[in-house]
Each structure stands twice: as C-alpha cells, then as structure tokens.
Amino acid sequence: MRKPPTIIDVASQAGVSKSTVSNVLQHKGTVNPELRQRVLDAMDMLDYRVHAGARVMRQQSNVIGVIAGDLGNPFNAELAAEVEAQSASKGFNVLLASTGGVPEQEYTKVRTLLEHRVAALIFLAEVGKSAIGLVGDDIPVVFISGSASRRLSITVDGVAGTRLAVEHLTALGHRKIGFISAMLADEPEVENERYMGFRKGMANAGLEISPRYLLREHGTRRAQQATYRDLVKAYLQQEDRPTAIVAALDQIALEIMSVANELDIRIPEDLSLVGFDDIAISSHDLISLTTIRQPLDEFASVAIEAVMRFKPEEKWSKTENVMLPPTIRIRRTTRALHCQEAV
Amino acid sequence: MRKPPTIIDVASQAGVSKSTVSNVLQHKGTVNPELRQRVLDAMDMLDYRVHAGARVMRQQSNVIGVIAGDLGNPFNAELAAEVEAQSASKGFNVLLASTGGVPEQEYTKVRTLLEHRVAALIFLAEVGKSAIGLVGDDIPVVFISGSASRRLSITVDGVAGTRLAVEHLTALGHRKIGFISAMLADEPEVENERYMGFRKGMANAGLEISPRYLLREHGTRRAQQATYRDLVKAYLQQEDRPTAIVAALDQIALEIMSVANELDIRIPEDLSLVGFDDIAISSHDLISLTTIRQPLDEFASVAIEAVMRFKPEEKWSKTENVMLPPTIRIRRTTRALHCQEAV
C-alpha cells in the first residue's frame, strides 16, 4: 500500500484487464460504458493517478520546457506567467528553468529540459543563443522576444514601436527628441531595431537627430550601475537638452525618471518620456509611464499554436519571424510642448 | 536514427554492456577508468541524454513541484525565482505551476504535479489550502509564506515585523501611527499576525491605538479596486490624520503613496510610511519605500533543505513552523517627526 496504485491495481479492482483501463485512460470510445464506469469508480476508490513518467515512454510528453532569464526582471516574469497560463489552457504543463541571467546556465538548463523529453522548447527574451546547438530539430523550438536563425521567432515590431513613440511626441509638438538605449547592450538586434524606428519616426516628421540627444551603448559590456547612472545624469544636465526622450526600455525610463527626480527635472512638465515594454509597474499611479506595449498575450498564444501545429515529419528548421504590432499606452509622462513651456 | 539514442546504443558504440553504461551514469566508482572514458566518449559522440521519464520509474525524481499564485505579483515571482535558483544549485529541477490566482486551478495543478511523481511539493504564498487533501504523506510538502496544519510552514515572523516598523517610527518621534491592512483579506492569519505586531509595538511604546487610525478589512471578499482606493482616500482625508502609517503589504503602501500623491500629501514630509515585503520595486529610487524585508533567500534554502532531509519512513506529517526574523530596510518614506513639522 505504500506505493501509488497502478493501472493493474485499478484493473483488478474493477475486474477487467489493464488494457481496458488503458483504453479508458486514452478516451477511446470503444469501451463498454458499463465497464468504463466500473473502471472510473475503481480509479476513484484507489486514488489512482497516471504515472506521467511511464506514459512519456510510449507517448509524446505534454510538458513544454520554458527557459527564462532572471525572473526578478518583471518583463520576464510576466512573460513566463502568460506562457504558463496559455499552455495550461491548451493542456500543456510547463517545466520552467530560469538561468537567473547567467549565460553559463543556459547549457545546463537546456540539457535538463531535453532529458525530460519535453514536447517543445520556448526561449524567453534574450536567452538561448549559446545553448541552441544542443537541441536537434525533432521538437519545435520557439523564441519569444528574441531571435535565432533557423528557428521561429516571435517578436514585437520594434521599429514600429519607437516610431509610434516619436509620432506621439511630435504630435504633442516636440521637436527636440532624444533616444536612450544604454542597458540594452546585451541585445544589439533589439537595440538597433528600436533605434531604427526612432530614426524613421524623426525622418518622417522632418526632424533632425542631434548626436547630443543620443545615448546608446554598444560594443563593450554592460556598464556598471554607477557609471550608467552618471551617463544619464550628464545627458540630462547638458544645456539645451531635449524636451522629450524615447527610452528603449521601461527599465531605462524608470532610471531616467529617478535621475530626473534627483536633478529636479519634472516629468512631464520639463521633460516628456516614453518607455518600451509596458511592464506592470509602469501603469502604477506613481509612475504612470507612457510606453509602448509588447503584446505578451499574443506572444504566448502564437507560440503555443506553433508548438501545437508542429509535425515531426517536416522537421521544421526554417528561419521564421512573426512580428506583432506594438501599441502605445499614453499615460502621464508625456505632455504637449506648449503646455510644458506654459507651466 | 530518428529517435534519441539509449544506453544500449551507447553500450554498443563503446563496446561494453549496458550495465556498464548504467554504472557510469550512477557514478559508481566500480568501473574501470579506461572503460569509463570510452563510455563517456560514446555518449558524447551520440549526443546521448538520459531519459528522465524512464529513470523516474526506478529512482526518485529530481524534480520539485512548485505551485505559485499569480506570477504577475512581484512577490510571487521573486519567490519563485529564488526557489528555482536554489533548487538548481542542489541538483533539483523545478516543475512550476501557476494558478494565476484562481483557487479553482489549485486542484488541477496539484494533481498534475503529482502525476509527474515530483519528489516534493512547495506551495508559495497563499496557495494550496484547498488542494492539500490530494497529496498524501509520502512526499514532503512545504509551505512558504503560508501555512497549513500537519505540514511544514516557513514564514516570516509577522509580529516581529510590524513591531519593528512601529519601533522605527516611534524612534523617529511619531506618536500618531496608523495601520492599514485592507487587501489582505484573503489571508486572515497573515493580516492578523501583522496587526498583532502593530499592537505590541504600540503598547511597548506606551501609545494608544486610535480606531480612526485603523483600516482593516476582514470577513467579506476583497473590495473592488475603486472602493478600496476610496477607503484609503477617506482615511487620508480625515482631519487629525496619523503622522505615520504602517502598511501590511508593500502593494498597499504603493497604493497609499499613489493616493497621497493625488491628495498632495507629501511623503515623507507630511506622512511617514512603512511597507512590508520589500518587493523589488520598493527599492527603486522613485519609490524608495521603507519596508520590512521578508528573507526570500532563507525561505528557499530552508525549504530545500527540509525537502532533502525528508526520509520516507518517517512519514512526516507533523505541524511544524519555521519562523524567520524580518529585517527593516530604511529608505526615504520615513522621516523624524520634528523634521516633518519643520518643513
């Protein structure tokens, strides 16, 4: 009695063979209703539970492996939550591995997930580049908000996003608009895309981009907090500073708000600010950041659907990119220019 | 060649029997080093990976099931991240299920985890009460920041926590101190504990508790956002309002800050505020909330250790409560009373 009951126990309890029990489990319609009920009752009596490990030896798993970076990062956590929820609603379970932001962990985490013979692998955000070599092309692999060649990537249209931001600002009368993307050095493609959108938006509005209004950080490794904050501070302290800033990330925008606060620069009275991501805290009253929303729910649903559509025969290793349109959330960090000056 | 290689493939590739391969896998020291190396090489060549599902049938799983509420809640996400990280460092993987805050989901989620024959179950925060009946006493079950009878619960000492908060405030000269705990109605024990600490702190300081300074919500279901906000607003608008408030939750403190902002009540100039939890955003410059920290890292390490210490023989179903001491994080939402008045 110590060990959990098996279908054999159920079978003998119900007075049928274990095959019949299995057929009931598989929802085969071929079972005599009366027997079926007897089996169901027996299961109930014995507190029977399927042994997922044994099942996976004969069938495909219903577990999806998800690899996330640091879950302390709200964007990652919210994305993971969304994926988990949608997987569950489709009958999948989620085996979640978090690298904690340590790239060296990726290799180990992917390997473990593979050992569990997960039905699919979903990489969240920046994770996955290094370890992708481990996984063959017999299970579907999806990148959400990140990309890899020969795989399906689901991303937001970053170009459209920052262009949206610029359009919003120009519509408010701003002409001196800056762009800050430091902190995104880890993901050069993302940074570049968002910068491109900024340029396009400015060009469309017939505005010039002043190099002094640009704060990008490329190439070298991520700057230390202190240094980074100093960069922002210097940026905000320059004379003739922009009247509005597009930040490439909500977290950057938060940092800018913090520095502005320290420098007694009021937002939005003295400076308008737009972020990118729409993490949960951005909508908090105390922050109320105007930002570009990433459609997390669509990310998740597209990913799950792709996973479900996967046919092992077709091997599927083409580079594919689903790009979803961003939307703008207008809140209280942006204000019309003449109102700014009037204040 | 379509299907992943097994130990048999490895064995024939290395020219040994599959037992030898198994022994290598089990790190048995009884294998000839030279053969061992051959086996290792063969595994490498074939890209061999252990089949976790097959292994579970003969050994205990190395997967820990974690059930969390809404991962959009930063406290839950941070806790989950911590548990994941520490599990990984001890060689466990985490199968994460999230109820999304929907109690009805608990039953399903627990069941699924049990089907996977997880080595242990860890419930995070408020989750688990309803579904605990499903799980027997053959695997260890731990509640982190929540509790259940006949189980191990790991919590912070809430009484000590709010008392710490009161002591901090009285040391700053505050005498009119309020307590707000609405929003915690879901977890009456937690609410009650924190209120008790508040009372003790006040009593120790020889201060009276004015009923007008209390905003608790018990019994009925959680109030709607609007109503709740209105309550806080009314509270803050009363004449002779407290000079300091202890909030039972960082999220409540954030709401209070938001309302105060709307009412032009400055924090900390006009009002000091202490939270509870120390969620990540609380340390952000723009918030900088003085708060009581919950030791998430210790929660996780105690939980994992308990899981590892578990011996199936002893069945272990005693009610046990590990209570960890809270610490106070003093930031910028609290200020000495005379400074307040001076401003």
Place this chain on the structure above:
DNA sequence: TTGTATGCGTTATCAG
C-alpha cells in the same frame, strides 16, 4: 569488473 535477467507503469498490437 562485467554481463544477464527482470521489473517499473504505460501504451500499442493483435489475437480472440
């Protein structure tokens, strides 16, 4: 030290 036989809980196949 290595090889062989057997069991784990389930599903798939095929005979009745």
Place this chain on the structure above:
DNA sequence: CTGATAACGCATACAA
C-alpha cells in the same frame, strides 16, 4: 469489444 503480450529506456540484483 476485450484481453494477453510485447515493447519503451533505465536500474538493480545476481550470476559469471
């Protein structure tokens, strides 16, 4: 429609 039996990949006990 049901039941007997053979996989599945791995671990273990025991024999060589």
